[in-house]
Amino acid sequence: MIEVGIVGGSGYGAVELIRLLEHHPQVRIKHIFSHSKIDEPINKTFPHLNHLTHHYEDLNIEDVTCDVIFFATPSNVSKHIAPKLIEKNIKVIDLSGDFRLTNRDVYKQFYGETAATQQHLDQAFYSIAEWGTTNQKDLQLIANPGCFPTATLLALHPLVDNKVIQNDSIIIDAKTGVSGAGRSLAQHVHYAEMNENFSAYAIGKHKHKPEIEQYISRLANEEIKVVFTPHLVPMTRGILSTIYVKLNKQMTAEHLHDVYQQYYDNKTFVRIRDLGEYPKTKEVYGSNNCDIGIYVDEESQTAIIVSVIDNLVKGASGQAIQNLNLMYGLNEATGLQQLPVYP
Amino acid sequence: MIEVGIVGGSGYGAVELIRLLEHHPQVRIKHIFSHSKIDEPINKTFPHLNHLTHHYEDLNIEDVTCDVIFFATPSNVSKHIAPKLIEKNIKVIDLSGDFRLTNRDVYKQFYGETAATQQHLDQAFYSIAEWGTTNQKDLQLIANPGCFPTATLLALHPLVDNKVIQNDSIIIDAKTGVSGAGRSLAQHVHYAEMNENFSAYAIGKHKHKPEIEQYISRLANEEIKVVFTPHLVPMTRGILSTIYVKLNKQMTAEHLHDVYQQYYDNKTFVRIRDLGEYPKTKEVYGSNNCDIGIYVDEESQTAIIVSVIDNLVKGASGQAIQNLNLMYGLNEATGLQQLPVYP
Amino acid sequence: MIEVGIVGGSGYGAVELIRLLEHHPQVRIKHIFSHSKIDEPINKTFPHLNHLTHHYEDLNIEDVTCDVIFFATPSNVSKHIAPKLIEKNIKVIDLSGDFRLTNRDVYKQFYGETAATQQHLDQAFYSIAEWGTTNQKDLQLIANPGCFPTATLLALHPLVDNKVIQNDSIIIDAKTGVSGAGRSLAQHVHYAEMNENFSAYAIGKHKHKPEIEQYISRLANEEIKVVFTPHLVPMTRGILSTIYVKLNKQMTAEHLHDVYQQYYDNKTFVRIRDLGEYPKTKEVYGSNNCDIGIYVDEESQTAIIVSVIDNLVKGASGQAIQNLNLMYGLNEATGLQQLPVYP
Amino acid sequence: MIEVGIVGGSGYGAVELIRLLEHHPQVRIKHIFSHSKIDEPINKTFPHLNHLTHHYEDLNIEDVTCDVIFFATPSNVSKHIAPKLIEKNIKVIDLSGDFRLTNRDVYKQFYGETAATQQHLDQAFYSIAEWGTTNQKDLQLIANPGCFPTATLLALHPLVDNKVIQNDSIIIDAKTGVSGAGRSLAQHVHYAEMNENFSAYAIGKHKHKPEIEQYISRLANEEIKVVFTPHLVPMTRGILSTIYVKLNKQMTAEHLHDVYQQYYDNKTFVRIRDLGEYPKTKEVYGSNNCDIGIYVDEESQTAIIVSVIDNLVKGASGQAIQNLNLMYGLNEATGLQQLPVYP
Structure with a gap:
């Protein structure tokens, strides 16, 4: 089993990751982090997940032990944390915009903040999953595209x-x-x-x-x-x-x-x-x-x-899981075959 | 012309009063108050009113000179201000709940705050406009019913x-x-x-x-x-x-x-x-x-x-204007004959 | 594999059965019937199902060979057809109202048509799935409850x-x-x-x-x-x-x-x-x-x-599948564990 | 008073004309035509107009006596009727597309039907009301623009x-x-x-x-x-x-x-x-x-x-009334000053 954690656990990206990952045969959600709701049960914020026994955790980098961390956070969060996780050999899939732009000036202009270091930006792979690299398995940091x-x-x-x-x-x-x-x-x-x-x-x-x-x-x-x-x-x-x-x-x-x-x-x-x-x-x-x-x-x-x-889904959490599948050499569709809900 | 002022000018009650009063042949909107937006043009908050030249004003009781003040505020506002306006012989139509309940304990229980004084509560007339009193003209304080x-x-x-x-x-x-x-x-x-x-x-x-x-x-x-x-x-x-x-x-x-x-x-x-x-x-x-x-x-x-x-409308601003009409001996429908917008 | 057919294939009940059954590990959809769209590909009516290669078929009782037929039809359809299927030893789960009321006069009063025969009504089991019978396996005809x-x-x-x-x-x-x-x-x-x-x-x-x-x-x-x-x-x-x-x-x-x-x-x-x-x-x-x-x-x-x-889902197609599961002695949740889509 | 009739009285264009014209100080609605609902009270179709005593009428050209007829019909209606009304000196404002295109081949291509005669097309004035002609009063036939x-x-x-x-x-x-x-x-x-x-x-x-x-x-x-x-x-x-x-x-x-x-x-x-x-x-x-x-x-x-x-409104019935105002030398805003309903 691939053990994952989710940062930004009270947002829509996280809740959609949970919906999809619960059906992923190879993934177990180990941690869900939210610094504004530490120790609260998740199903208090999201009653529709009332079967879920997880509580929100504080993200303490030293204690994190899972294989992959998803960032489902606003911008200006992952750039401060992801590099430390990578050092610990934890893979990162970032749904925010922090590692998408390689030009730091452009980031500054459009995000209004200082970008991640050029070294970390260069390390990130911007992955529209349909054109993931063949050596996706060696990736440590994926910048998941915007919607x-x-x-x-x-x-x-x-x-x-x-x-x-x-x-x-x-x-x-x-x-x-x-x-x-x-x-x-x-x-x-x-x-x-x-x-x-x-x-x-x-x-x-x-x-x-x-x-x-x-x-x-x-x-x-x-x-x-x-x-x-x-x-x-x-x-x-x-x-x-x-x-x-x-x-x-x-x-x-x-x-x-x-x-x-x-x-x-x-x-x-x-x-x-x-x-x-x-x-x-x-x-x-x-x-x-x-x-x-x-x-x-x-x-x-x-x-x-x-x-x-x-x-x-394809614009955020679904593609992030598709990228996870590529990272681990799984079929890209694993856990993602839910049909559209219509009407 | 009846000159009116509106307290709570950035809320929906106020914006609906404005929509209706602009077509009232006997009323002129003199003041629109909002303590969070003092001096801002109203059409910055509500661009659909861009013909309106009013700016939000601070409510300074000494300076208010109009005939009627509408409170389109949350509870716990009008009870502190309306009595002072009445003393100045300004009529008050309160769209909030502050003067609706005559039993102060019940107010405390349901609103979680101390009620207006019994004297002021007794002074207020709770007016479902269809059963307004015949001597409505003498009223100084109308508690406009909830929706x-x-x-x-x-x-x-x-x-x-x-x-x-x-x-x-x-x-x-x-x-x-x-x-x-x-x-x-x-x-x-x-x-x-x-x-x-x-x-x-x-x-x-x-x-x-x-x-x-x-x-x-x-x-x-x-x-x-x-x-x-x-x-x-x-x-x-x-x-x-x-x-x-x-x-x-x-x-x-x-x-x-x-x-x-x-x-x-x-x-x-x-x-x-x-x-x-x-x-x-x-x-x-x-x-x-x-x-x-x-x-x-x-x-x-x-x-x-x-x-x-x-x-x-009937649940707030429309009925408030209907009550104003009764207060001034006008036909109850004055300014209120807009047909439903359908579909 | 349990082979099923769906009657009323161009309606919402059918399309929801398809969405759910496509994830059911023990079921294969063999026929989808629609007498107004015979031979048309289903994904012409429902482009979101474009992976589906089924064409709508005419329901010809002699030729039907599957294990279970779902009726996702308006009232006044299944009562004419279901009895013949049962004779052929095909189980029926009826999402319409035709077999829900055991009193034929009440049916006449509320549906405006003649009811199924008393014999067939007596044969039907009205199954809120949470209280399905223990010998559900022997059932031939389930009246799936209304929403x-x-x-x-x-x-x-x-x-x-x-x-x-x-x-x-x-x-x-x-x-x-x-x-x-x-x-x-x-x-x-x-x-x-x-x-x-x-x-x-x-x-x-x-x-x-x-x-x-x-x-x-x-x-x-x-x-x-x-x-x-x-x-x-x-x-x-x-x-x-x-x-x-x-x-x-x-x-x-x-x-x-x-x-x-x-x-x-x-x-x-x-x-x-x-x-x-x-x-x-x-x-x-x-x-x-x-x-x-x-x-x-x-x-x-x-x-x-x-x-x-x-x-x-629970009001129609989901409960119908839950009833199918009970009929076949499967865990009632088989194929039905999709989490709510939120927001 | 300008007396008007409305053809296509059971559609949205008509119901919006009614909403607005009821507040127009110079217009009286004399006839409302609908060939599918002859003699039915309008407020049966539109209960929100329950103060309206009109019944739908059959359009019988000989009997029509009003000043202006609005066509709020699908295409392929007015081109057959409007010319006869004009002959009777009744002005026509057509909200449909029948008189908008002056090139009959283009009409044929996009509407799939034969166009009005070139003579009648030439007679029509396509009037975005902001650029109505100065001699709008002499117009007999206005093609009201599409939305x-x-x-x-x-x-x-x-x-x-x-x-x-x-x-x-x-x-x-x-x-x-x-x-x-x-x-x-x-x-x-x-x-x-x-x-x-x-x-x-x-x-x-x-x-x-x-x-x-x-x-x-x-x-x-x-x-x-x-x-x-x-x-x-x-x-x-x-x-x-x-x-x-x-x-x-x-x-x-x-x-x-x-x-x-x-x-x-x-x-x-x-x-x-x-x-x-x-x-x-x-x-x-x-x-x-x-x-x-x-x-x-x-x-x-x-x-x-x-x-x-x-x-x-501006895309159909409102602009049609604005055009009526221009036809009669009224202020273009007469009857059209309702403020936006917000929120």
Whole structure:
């Protein structure tokens, strides 16, 4: 059994890790940490987990003995702790943004804080699990991608990798359910104000913009900037990313569809929809799937790619477990085969 | 023009008073007070009011010069301030619970704080506007009823007044939209946890229980206790109160329906539905209406009354304006004739 | 492997059976029937099941060869077909109401159609799975309980069985999410009219009223009538039933809580909340759990029981699988251990 | 008094016209037509209008005697009837798409039916009310704009008119609440499937694409094509249109903001937000306002414009009344000054 601990145990990332890991045949949850709720039973905070006997623990690095620690924390937490765990030979999978950006200035600009050391950033592997490295087993520190980047990069990857688009033309109009904002209270996610309300936010300033840029720039081997507009949808779960790109040559929808089909042929969790059909967020609710729909406006040589995930599963905890599976040489789908909850 | 001020200007009660009063032909909003946002423009907090040029003011009793002050505050505010305003001959309409209960011990028990003085409590008139006193003009202090009590008492009033029920048999199963919990942040009304969630709360402990009991006890001239269970519905506005009572004699649905029809024949805002039809909360959304449906289970001599209001209008700000109209001898519907927003 | 077929394959009951059975280690779905979609691939109707290669089949009784058939159909379907399957030695689990009521006149009154024959009704076993018979294996025809009755009877059972209440005092104020109305289109569940709307419906006429009465009458060995008011909540899944009963003697909340604790001590899926806490529907979302909260109003000797389930799981497909497990002597929780999806 | 009739009286456009016209000081609703509900009282279909004594009428052209007829019908209705009304000197305001497109082939392509005659199309005036003609009074037939085009064109107008953008660069990512799909039943707007669900639809095929193109092409005096992707949001009311355009020269956000401020300085219903703030749909809920937010990505010379309206008010019935006001030389805001319902 792989013994794991979860830091940030009172948040949504943690509670979703628990939901999924409880069905993972090779994993045992040993510790759940929360520095604001030390010694409290978890099922007091989350009554739906009332079969769980765990109590929240204080994270005391000397005493931690498990194999893997998940950080399901806000930014500015893991960068202070993860390096010490790695020294103790404990693997870290970080769901926060602390180890995603390799450029410390960019981190400073978008996160408003000092980044982790360059050495630790270099040590981290940013892992969209569909393209995990073959030697994933030797990894000590995985930066688990953000929710918007996951939905977006799974859609952009075949385009950039196959060099079929103008790399300076990428526009990402992304929409997320409210759980993406986390469990901390804020006026704009107060029920009475968020319900029956749709809005754009953080245009040009969202932390996931440089994350997307860094990844596709590396993939394309040139610096790429994107236009990225996040929106907040009055629903709990789900991300839909609508991506507009200029094709760099005439291409039919059928042709582009083939590109995607082949690209994801052997990937468990990415499903390409038939032409003329577009995925809906509810169709991946509660699952680790990413469903993708494709449209080509031949007139303007614009491709429109629609990509959906459950932000808490493929966009966070599910992908983190998928990465754990890769680290341990397990089938990537182990413990992750729950079907979408529909309706 | 009647010049009014609003205390608690950053809450939902205030913003709804503003929405309605802006269409009141005889009222001018002179002051909007908020001690946490002094000098800030109101439309910074509420961008939908961007035509409004008011700034939040500090409430300085000496400087207040308007005719009426509305308190749209949490409990434990108006009881300290309203008496001083009354001394200055400013009328007060209190949307909070501070002057609703005449028994100071009961207030202490349910509100957890010391009540206003008995003298001031005795001075207050608890005004379900449909039964305002004829000499309402002389009133200085109106205790505007709570949202659950309004929906419930409009349904119970004909039954108790006509002495057709067993007064010890009243069960009130009440459901409210989330705006009833106010604008202050709390975990249970955080969008991601409130959405797709329905729950009961505060059973036996809700402040509106003694308020209902006090009113109908006075009406019946005997002490009456009720069973009262509030529930929270994943929607913003609306209250539906389902009331179960034992009839004290055999009575058909048709007969009981006649009782209600006659009772509310000349009331603008109370509408009795045809037998077999029950009102839905959306059918009063944004309006000052109270719609009532009636069922009689002849087998068990149980009447079931279903009553709906918009908690922020008839359950708070709308009724407060209706009370203002009565105070000034205006038609009770002045400024309140907006139709429900449907769908 | 137990080979099963599902009739009514384009509805919500079926799609939920599929979600759960795909994780059941002992079951293989052999046929999915839908007479309106014969030969169509299932994943055209339900794109979220795009891994599924099944096509809808026409139900041709001669050709059916599996072990168990689930009916996830409206009423008036299974009563015509199930008897023929049973003759072929195929077990039937009926999620519809056709075999729930043993009195054919009552069926006629509430369903508006002629009932199944008395012989077939007598053959059916109405199975709240927590009280399945020990010789469940010999059963050929299970009437799977309705959603409201499941939530309600799990709450009432300890009270009636322990004879602690006045049996003529039962009032059930029940609330359901909209998926309970099924997948067929209707104006009142059109999104724009159902959203932000809460209502009561079918008071005194709902099919689940006689179902509840029949069950507890048998349990109490006397004829019991209940007052039953269903309500529709603007959310997809979840039932909360608030039940009011008069205790037949003075009893503290602690005492009543003990009764429930003991009663459900060895039941996997029924969880009794601590005193002062009430379950929310989201806390059982997607799971087969039934969570129960208890309140006693000592003043009026009224107990208030709050019970929640997911109407599509414990209220339909989950309980059907639980019943299948009992039929085959499996652990009742086999394939049903998915945790609630929260938030 | 202006006497008006409404065709399509059982739909959402009609019910919103009624809500607003009931407060219009110069208008009396004389007829409400619905060929499926002839002679039924309106408040049977819409109980929230129970004060209304109108019955649905059959539209018999000879007998119609009012001044203005509103068509709140699906497409393919008004084109057959409106010409006959005009002959009788009755003005027509058509909320459907029948007279919006002047090119009959384009109508055929997107609506799938034969268009009105060219003569009648030429007679119609497509009126975004902010740019109504000065001789609006002489108009006989107004084509009231679609909901998406209204939100989008109010945002694009200053850009195209001021020639600051590359006209071939326009991408419109539009999101609408579900009431935009009308009152007719359909699976994708069935509550249980629409709730907690976000999706794109009709990419490249939506009727509002050519409507937008026609308008801005005329404004720019060159043929312009746009990329237009509509999305469906799980909420009842509201449209948010996110528009991406390439500026044709370097321009700061401040400069572009000034352009908008000046452009809409004297327009009652268009409100430009401060830089860094973006409007939310709820901030215009129930009102005739269009609120606009502006962002400039100087790096890529891309402007992002966020525009919100209530699809049933400014996107349909409100603008229709605004157009009526212009036709009769009234202040454009007459009867339309209701503030947004918030929260």
